[in-house]
Amino acid sequence: MSPSIETKATSARSGETTEHEPTYTGKPYYPWWLDNLADDVTGEGAFMEGVAHGAEAVRSIVVTARGIYEGQEFSFVGNYGDNAFLELYTTHLQGKPTSVVVTVTRNAAGQAQGVVVNHRPRSSVLLFRRLMGEKFAGTPIAKLFTTGES
């Protein structure tokens, strides 16, 4: 995990606003679900091939992703349906404007059971995928970012 992201996450929870910190309606925002993942949570996305399984893997991917984002401006965070949560935000990836849609489904215990993260446009998907592949090079998670383009 990235220490810098952990620092940002902590400051978000403490209410301080710092550069590149995620914000929603002008205030710091931290995704509740990231600290409340089911043991058997799954993670998917347009930038991935296959499914990440388990809280450790999903948290590692999400925390690393947040380390790549250059700011997050949320336009919506909230529930939909009976057991799900939606986030809409924009960010920059190496200066490239990128939009992101995140859906989170909860289990009966209220924990995040399924997380889906989709970036756009296509060039951002592929850029993000490449950057994630570099971050996870040499780990089992890397295969989620290095297969499926042929």
Added chain:
Amino acid sequence: MSYMGKPYYPAWLDNLAEDATLEGAAMEGAAHGAETVRSIVVAARALYEDQQFSYAGPFGHNGFLEVYTTPIKGKPTGVVVTVTRNADGKAQHVAVSHRPTSSMLLFSRLMGEKFTGSPNARYFTASGS
């Protein structure tokens, strides 16, 4: 296509704002205008082999969300669609995301083939690219 076991049709597709926009994980750039957006969405639906919706309903004050799966050329694909409405209740902005990466790229290539020779082709990947 079905949602909760019943036929489902996206009402927003027949209620697009004149200046509606469409973006997606499989696209580069935003499509503008109701005619263009409708053309792309109708072409996309023709590629979907069996849409099974797990959610179709509102989010927030002016949003509508669709979550579904479909095979594309037999390949299992997950799709998330967000629609934001304008003050008149018309679909103002549509964003569509396919996953995994291989499905996104397959979909983009197939759409590029469908729109070969038309201005809409520029949003999608060319065959073989």
